[in-house]
Amino acid sequence: MINLARVKLHLRVDGDEEDTVIAGYFEAAKSHVAMHCDRILVEAEPAGPDEMGLTPDVEQAILLLVGHWYANREAVVIGTISTAVPLAVDRLLWYRKRF
Template identity: 45%
Template sequence: MRPLLTRLAAPAAPPVTLEALKVHLRITEADEDAALSDLLLRATATLDGPRGALGRCLMAQSWRVAVPRGVGPRLAIPIVPATGLEAVRRIAPDGTEEALDPNAFLLCGDADFTWILALDGWPAVADRPDALSFDVTAGASSAEDVAPDLRQAILLLAGHWHAHREAVALGTIATDLPLGVQHIVDLHRLGWIA
């Protein structure tokens, strides 16, 4: 059962500052600040979240995870590392939407897995793909809590895109991600054994 994912709130800022990127690129002028900020956001988005290359949330953000029903003793969700369960909703068999008490569920897991347990059993729900939804927060509360090599991967990727602004560089071997970035991603990606 693949959950439906909706990002409710994006991270307030990337885990790397514009100033750090400018130092990395040895840029002192402010005339490229807007473009560099955009590169930081794009590099972060490439790695961040359940759909990113890492499969994990880097900075604090919130997601809605919707499923057709609770299954078994625990429901695995792809939002890691989860930090809180903010709201739970169900669509009852009669089609009415109802808020449920988040304290009736337990969010548990670690840096690689997140599960939701229904403490009093799974509620009855309508036959729809979004019948049961959970609003979950995940990610680090500060940039310092993001692994330094992941912050370096963002710098490398943004730097690569700054230097290579076209989709194809003639006369070179094409790659999806620069080798250094790919190595760092492989070390931290969910489901990967380096």
């Protein structure tokens, strides 16, 4: 189960100054994963084909999204050489996506 404490551990964040920001990213990441896979996220065992449980791979995808958004808060970075890094989230969720 993912909660704010686990997300903060993943981000290596101590203290509570960033809790509101992190909680916003966490909720957005859950929503993003649900929409990406075209399913409703449930913490219990999925009851139907329109539901998806929070299995370890789904949880990891959520944590990776939160980490990415937390570290990269702006859409553009000026003054650096940039290279696209493949995001593991897509791979973690690929087989769960409905085509």
